[in-house]
Amino acid sequence: MSETHELGLARFLTQRHAARWRTVGARHDDLSHFTSRLDLARSERLGGQAADDGAVVARLVAEGAPARCVVFSQDIGWGVERELREAVEELAWTANGGFASCIAGRLALYVEEFHASVVLLRR
Numbered sequence: 001m002s003e004t005h006e007l008g009l010a011r012f013l014t015q016r017h018a019a020r021w022r023t024v025g026a027r028h029d030d031l032s033h034f035t036s037r038l039d040l041a042r043s044e045r046l047g048g049q050a051a052d053d054g055a056v057v058a059r060l061v062a063e064g065a066p067a068r069c070v071v072f073s074q075d076i077g078w079g080v081e082r083e084l085r086e087a088v089e090e091l092a093w094t095a096n097g098g099f100a101s102c103i104a105g106r107l108a109l110y111v112e113e114f115h116a117s118v119v120l121l122r123r
Contacts, residue, residue: 005070005079008105009121043110044120051118053088060084060109063122065102069109073098092118 046056061084071080071087075094082090087100091111100109108121 005072005101005104009072009099009101009108044122046118046120048116048118051092051115053085053092056109056118057085057088059120060088060100060102060107063102063107063120065107069100069102071098071100 046059065084067084068081069084069087071082071090072078073091073094074096076082076090076098082100084100084102088109091098091100091109092115094111095114097111097113097115099111102108106123110119110121111117112119
């Protein structure tokens with residue numbers, strides 16, 4: 001299941017970066033400053049350090065997120081299933097940021113390192 005979510009994250013990237021993601025795999029890619037690689041037409045910045053975790057969870061639920069998601073983070077783990085609220089809270093406190101994939105290839109959350117940006121990804 002986590003492999004499907006990992007490959008699905010490539011759908012939110014620019015075409016050039018998506019090809020690299022699928023070829024070398026996200027684990028081997030540098031996730032820092034990932035926001036510059038996002039297809040901005042498919043993303044929405046929800047805030048930075050001031051982003052409220054509860055509001056982020058509510059927004060994901062409103063977009064159709066299920067109760068559980070798959071987290072990809074150097075700090076938390078790669079392809080680790082978590083409750084949605086737990087995933088958002090853990091990503092808010094991680095130094096390296098990461099992703100919470102809610103619906104593979106359709107809905108995810110990206111938290112930049114040190115919580116500099118919180119970005120909703122949807123297709």
